[in-house]
Amino acid sequence: MLAPTATPESPVCIVDRLTVEVIDGLARKTVVEDVSFEIAKGDYFALVGESGSGKSVTCHTLMNLLPFPAAVYGRIIVDGQKVLSLKPRELRQFRQKSVGIVFQDPMAALNPVRTIGSQMFETLRMHHPKAGREELRELALAALRSVHIAQPEARLNAYPHQLSGGLNQRVMIAFALLGNPPLLIADEPTTALDMSVQAEILDLIDEMRAQRGLSVLMVTHDLGIVGDRATHIAVMKSGRVVERGVTREVLAAPAEEYTRALFEAASVNHELKERPAQSYGDVCLSFDKVCKQFKTTGGKSKSEVVVAADNVTFSVKQGEIVALVGESGSGKTTAAKMAMGLVKPDSGQVTVNAAREITTQDVGVQIVFQHPKDSLDPLMRVKDQLHEVLMVHGEKDPTVRATQIRATLRDVGLSEEILDRRPSYLSGGEAQRVVIARALLLKPRLLIADEPLSAVDVCLQKQILDCFKSLREKRGIAILLITHDLRIVFDIADRVVVMKSGHVVEDVGVAHFSSEDRDAYTRKLIRAIPGRKLPAAPASPTVAALNVSGAVA
Amino acid sequence: MRLASRLLRAVVSLWLIVTFVFLALRLTGDPIVATLNPDDMTRDMMESYRKLWGFEGTVGEQYMVYVTNVLRGNFGKSILNGRDAFEVVLERLPATLQLIGSAALVMVLIGVPVGTLAALKAGSKWDAAIMSFSTLGFAIPNFFFGLLLILVFSVTLHWLPTGGTGTIWHLLMPVVTIGVAKAAVFTRFVRSAMLDALKLQCVTSAKARGLSGARVLIRHVFPNALVPLATILPLLVGGMISAAAVVEAVFAWPGIGRLIVESVAQRNLAIVQVIIMLVAAVMIVTNLLVDLIYSWLDPRAAAAAAN
Numbered sequence: 001m002l003a004p005t006a007t008p009e010s011p012v013c014i015v016d017r018l019t020v021e022v023i024d025g026l027a028r029k030t031v032v033e034d035v036s037f038e039i040a041k042g043d044y045f046a047l048v049g050e051s052g053s054g055k056s057v058t059c060h061t062l063m064n065l066l067p068f069p070a071a072v073y074g075r076i077i078v079d080g081q082k083v084l085s086l087k088p089r090e091l092r093q094f095r096q097k098s099v100g101i102v103f104q105d106p107m108a109a110l111n112p113v114r115t116i117g118s119q120m121f122e123t124l125r126m127h128h129p130k131a132g133r134e135e136l137r138e139l140a141l142a143a144l145r146s147v148h149i150a151q152p153e154a155r156l157n158a159y160p161h162q163l164s165g166g167l168n169q170r171v172m173i174a175f176a177l178l179g180n181p182p183l184l185i186a187d188e189p190t191t192a193l194d195m196s197v198q199a200e201i202l203d204l205i206d207e208m209r210a211q212r213g214l215s216v217l218m219v220t221h222d223l224g225i226v227g228d229r230a231t232h233i234a235v236m237k238s239g240r241v242v243e244r245g246v247t248r249e250v251l252a253a254p255a256e257e258y259t260r261a262l263f264e265a266a267s268v269n270h271e272l273k274e275r276p277a278q279s280y281g282d283v284c285l286s287f288d289k290v291c292k293q294f295k296t297t298g299g300k301s302k303s304e305v306v307v308a309a310d311n312v313t314f315s316v317k318q319g320e321i322v323a324l325v326g327e328s329g330s331g332k333t334t335a336a337k338m339a340m341g342l343v344k345p346d347s348g349q350v351t352v353n354a355a356r357e358i359t360t361q362d363v364g365v366q367i368v369f370q371h372p373k374d375s376l377d378p379l380m381r382v383k384d385q386l387h388e389v390l391m392v393h394g395e396k397d398p399t400v401r402a403t404q405i406r407a408t409l410r411d412v413g414l415s416e417e418i419l420d421r422r423p424s425y426l427s428g429g430e431a432q433r434v435v436i437a438r439a440l441l442l443k444p445r446l447l448i449a450d451e452p453l454s455a456v457d458v459c460l461q462k463q464i465l466d467c468f469k470s471l472r473e474k475r476g477i478a479i480l481l482i483t484h485d486l487r488i489v490f491d492i493a494d495r496v497v498v499m500k501s502g503h504v505v506e507d508v509g510v511a512h513f514s515s516e517d518r519d520a521y522t523r524k525l526i527r528a529i530p531g532r533k534l535p536a537a538p539a540s541p542t543v544a545a546l547n548v549s550g551a552v553a
Numbered sequence: 554m555r556l557a558s559r560l561l562r563a564v565v566s567l568w569l570i571v572t573f574v575f576l577a578l579r580l581t582g583d584p585i586v587a588t589l590n591p592d593d594m595t596r597d598m599m600e601s602y603r604k605l606w607g608f609e610g611t612v613g614e615q616y617m618v619y620v621t622n623v624l625r626g627n628f629g630k631s632i633l634n635g636r637d638a639f640e641v642v643l644e645r646l647p648a649t650l651q652l653i654g655s656a657a658l659v660m661v662l663i664g665v666p667v668g669t670l671a672a673l674k675a676g677s678k679w680d681a682a683i684m685s686f687s688t689l690g691f692a693i694p695n696f697f698f699g700l701l702l703i704l705v706f707s708v709t710l711h712w713l714p715t716g717g718t719g720t721i722w723h724l725l726m727p728v729v730t731i732g733v734a735k736a737a738v739f740t741r742f743v744r745s746a747m748l749d750a751l752k753l754q755c756v757t758s759a760k761a762r763g764l765s766g767a768r769v770l771i772r773h774v775f776p777n778a779l780v781p782l783a784t785i786l787p788l789l790v791g792g793m794i795s796a797a798a799v800v801e802a803v804f805a806w807p808g809i810g811r812l813i814v815e816s817v818a819q820r821n822l823a824i825v826q827v828i829i830m831l832v833a834a835v836m837i838v839t840n841l842l843v844d845l846i847y848s849w850l851d852p853r854a855a856a857a858a859a860n
Contacts, residue, residue, distance in 0.1 A: 065761055122772065126762075
């Protein structure tokens with residue numbers, strides 16, 4: 001469906017010298033500077049960049065939807081309309097008909113206190129003011145069916161929290177397409193989802209694009225997704241477009257260091273050699289036929305039994321990095337909690353460092369959490385937090401503590417100047433390494449890392465992984481790495497344990513992980529890794545790639 | 554099951570309050586000595602009064618008698634005129650309900666629109682002005698504001714009666730005194746609840762679908778803002794009741810607020826006990842109600858409670 005002023009040849013979206021300044025009192029801060037790009041009909045345009053690079057602000061500006069007071073300069077034409085000069089009524093029309101948007105967290109993007117149906121009818125009523133109740137219901141059901149939602153009738157009466165993340169994101173896509181817009185903006189639509197669900201959602205977006213001749217503006221930091229699906233790419237950094245062009249060409253020869261870092265994070269190295277068995281020491285964590293069930297009283301009287309662990313058996317040896325892989329709800333976090341002694345198994349035996357009784361005071365096991373800034377005290381200096389750990393465990397001499405802290409910081413590759421900072425002055429990567437250092441201070445033999453990279457920017461992920469690797473080399477520490485990102489597994493793990501609904505479906509050395517005779521579920525997970533179409537290795541920058549970088553003429 | 558355990562907890566709370574009030578009142582001095590002048594009376598007369606009002610024996614014995622009587626629906630008699638204490642309190646209840654109900658209406662009618670305006674214009678001059686008035690509103694003591702109103706509208710302008718009851722003109726000043734003070738507090742709560750709700754992603758998402766500003770506000774922001782507001786309901790009800798005690802005294806309003814002030818002065822223990830039990834019961838019921846409202850307003854809370 002084309003807007004009256006647009007001809008088939010003219011781009012669906014033109015952004016011309018867009019500059020956005022955030023107004024904070026009298027101060028102004030430029031968050032987007034001189035950004036220009038065009039999206040032709042049917043294009044799959046990827047906007048790539050780290051957090052704070054201005055890609056989300058650009059998307060929000062496209063819909064004139066900025067959540068803060070801002071000064072916007074430049075020209076934005078979407079679906080033939082000058083977005084920045086639309087009157088309120090025209091703007092509402094524009095948002096209804098010309099562009100749809102899908103956000104990162106589908107649960108938050110839907111109103112938590114109203115049913116899916118009620119929110120859907122409300123939106124449909126704008127598009128079909130004369131439709132009756134039954135007609136609206138039929139339209140809503142059709143919209144849900146078009147995004148392949150099973151049992152659409154039941155979903156209409158459901159609240160967002162009753163649906164899975166993947167289903168909610170499907171609902172959001174249905175919402176975004178209700179007005180049949182020519183452009184769909186997807187702002188990191190799969191960052192909050194499991195990888196196999198991510199593949200399903202991205203496939204759905206591809207299908208919608210093919211079916212409706214839709215143009216897609218995909219915001220992401222995953223070059224794997226870009227390589228597999230996008231036709232065009234623009235890389236943003238500090239509010240500017242630093243590199244841009246046809247995906248194939250840019251990826252063949254990324255000019256910017258940042259693009260190359262993204263590229264590295266997205267590539268999967270399937271050619272792996274197994275480490276010799278003698279490089280491992282004794283078993284330091286073992287699960288022996290461990291079972292754990294949780295009872296939930298869902299609703300009035302019916303109680304549901306959730307099986308978090310069913311006959312789980314695996315072990316981690318000294319010096320070994322074992323990846324525990326599975327989707328949300330597969331029981332991997334419960335396993336970690338049992339290893340920490342935070343959850344008691346119903347039956348079976350969890351043994352840590354040959355001790356059968358695990359207590360939370362055991363310093364032989366330490367954990368690193370997903371959100372580094374949440375696990376640091378925002379008000380305390382790094383120095384004080386590190387001293388506190390040693391103090392609590394009985395080290396009274398401050399000079400001894402300082403020496404240990406310095407040594408540990410060296411091990412995680414941090415300089416001592418961060419000691420006087422508070423967590424808000426640390427980058428994500430620094431903060432996560434402080435958390436690792438804090439765990440290492442007690443000289444654990446086993447480190448459990450629960451999704452340690454998912455809150456860290458791509459450029460910094462490599463630092464953390466290198467830090468883990470060197471810890472294993474220097475200290476012979478064992479690491480149980482819990483993750484849903486299989487690319488990390490290929491990069492760092494020696495062995496992979498795959499869990500599904502409380503069962504261990506796979507326990508195999510990483511060299512054999514991607515072979516074809518693996519479990520069907522494992523193969524499904526491996527297939528879901530984005531980045532199949534990425535070139536094998538990025539070449540050095542060429543003149544061709546440099547030509548399309550920077551501002552446009 | 555959950556409701557039953559909540560009701561049980563409510564009954565236990567009520568019983569604890571009854572016990573506490575009973576003991577506190579008796580441990581702060583012999584009520585007979587405090588009420589009657591021992592110098593004027595013979596020991597026999599004192600003892601007969603003691604028997605008449607149920608102050609015989611040890612505190613433990615008195616307590617047993619009292620609890621048995623309460624369970625039978627007998628709350629004791631007023632020492633002033635020998636009337637049933639429950640009846641005396643009940644008689645005064647409608648006046649207080651009328652006062653608090655009207656004040657609550659004033660509070661909501663001012664608080665919701667003004668608080669919403671402050672949230673929508675957060676950081677602006679409007680917001681600053683509203684917040685300044687709000688601070689002023691709850692900084693001024695009730696009795697002072699009430700007396701000020703009397704001075705202006707009754708003494709100087711002769712527009713309104715200074716106190717008493719009967720017409721809507723009598724109601725006006727006490728209601729405004731409580732209503733405005735509570736609206737000052739409520740406006741702040743509405744403002745912060747609205748500010749939080751406005752930041753929700755689903756509000757942005759609703760705007761992105763092209764819904765009108767009014768619709769986004771009413772159907773997406775308000776329902777989310779109501780959730781935190783529901784939790785402060787008991788706080789507001791409690792505040793209303795204590796404000797009523799003061800304001801009823803200032804405006805000679807014949808409600809239970811004034812009754813309890815008088816009864817404490819007279820050491821009319823039966824009446825004091827009934828009023829405190831009644832207020833406690835109201836607070837407990839309000840809390841129960843808030844639990845129910847909360848799960849109704851936020852289906853996630855209902856799901857979390859079920860787990």
